[in-house]
Amino acid sequence: MTRVLLVDDEPLALRRLVAIVAEMPNVEVVGTASDGESAVVEARRLKPDILVLDIEMPVLNGIEVASILSTECRPQVVVVSAFARYATDAFAIEATDYVLKPLRPDRLRQAIERAERRIAEVAALTTAAPKSLGTLPSLHIPDVRGGHDVAMGNIKWIEAARDYVIVHTAAQSHLIRSTMAEMADQLPAAIPRVHRSAFVNLDHVERWVRSDKGVYRLVLTDGEAVQVGPSYLSELRTALRDSKSRLPPSRNPQKLSKDKQ
């Protein structure tokens, strides 16, 4: 059972977090807190695996809580916030994932799942030691210690979050202060824009589905679904057809066909 501590200073927001997380199998809500100070106290007492918290909180804010706990019990941190009007370029926090308010239940679930994967990674000691990526194309993520690089191939998808973008990999997400347009300049053709608020790495796409309302979604490995904007559809079709020809022969080409939901 994965043990989760939920923290938000607004009662309604906290209730929502509890409602979503309590329904997840193999996940247990071990406690809640309504301010930064109590969050630290509870975390030290309960030692949760995952800490879900908001940034704007009384006494200590989310960033301060995470930084205190990162030197102690080191839970996986999922940040939930409106992400509106923060001046910082590098969030002084190394969260596993970032979820936008207003909350979408599936995003929060994916964040918890990502945190669980990370826990498993750490437990199996398979975390890659920071090594030089050499000539592999990579994306630079600024952080308080100067920054680190993420291989483009590891990026699953990129999501817009007000003044920031969230770069999702399998076991970690990174927050960068950037616009989508600025991001587009850095990304290779394998990671095209599919929506006003999303880029997707086609190498991680398993299939795409169409709802009866005419909404197209790309389903990635691990189950995350990203909506496709109408103006990006035709380019995406071409790109997917091209990437099909790049598949190694052992892959089943049927997987990239259109499924009607």
Add this chain to the structure above:
Amino acid sequence: MQYLERAKPQHLICGLWAANAILGMALSLVPPAESEVALKLVKTSLCGLGLSFAVTALTERALVLPRRQSLTVLVLTIIASGTLIWIADTLFQTLTIPGGWTLSAFTTRRYNWVYFNLLFGLQVIVIALIFSTRALALRQKQLVEAQLAALRFQVNPHFLFNTLNAISTLVSERDGDAAEEMIAKLAEFLSVTLAENLTSLVPLRKELETIQAYLEIETVRFGDRLKVRYACDKSASDVLVPSLILQPLVENAVKFAVAPSKGGAVVTITATVVEKELIITVQDTATLAIDTVRKYVGAGVGLRNVGQRLEAQYGQPGLLETRKNERGFLATVRIPCGQILRRSET
């Protein structure tokens, strides 16, 4: 009107004196014609031109003075310059005549004094019109800029997204009534903040309703941590105020007294009329002492904006005062009661 905004005063001055010279020359053609008269007229006009620049500068300075002083300076300027040029003109006309420079030379030309005063008077009026029009246009531009800046602070993304989050919680908990209530309040608030005409004045009563809608939403978000009190005189409710002038003050109270405090805060809003002035106060009182220094990141901008809007609207600086007191933070707005909504206009 537009010409007045763009006219260059120097061109007008030159034009005026050129006209004077031409008029004089035309008159000199009437018998008995004398070319010397024409020459003297040109000399006079040149003097007039020189004096005019001084007059223009003085007029510009005088216009920023309070009304009485401004009028005095302008009249003195006209008389001084009119007299100076009259003396010069008379001298030009009489110097060449032997024994011509006598007192009687001046007295016979006394109507010229009137003429020159009228000439300078005309110049002063035209210059004053030009400068006033420009000042008005500038003030209007500043008013619009202040209001556009105000727009940015009125739709607070943080407030909006957290409110939508709260509504989605109510929906997921099947509390349809509470959700509808919150949606209605949000719509009411947004209908004012997203209004077409933000330059409008509204009766205080309406402004308070908008603030109330905003605070009721925040009360749902913060629960017991936000308590609001209102104390408004009946006589105050019809006074016209700029739309959403109180919004940044109330937002600051929530951001800096309610949100960072575990026990929350009480926000008190009062409105009274004292000697033809509407006085509105927004006081926040945190129930637990906040030890950390109140970080005014962002508060300064919102407050500055309110001050700018008030100054642009009413022409006086200092209508917004803020200070910390022993209870917390107090913001005071003073609005002249010149405009009161009449019953029939409601």
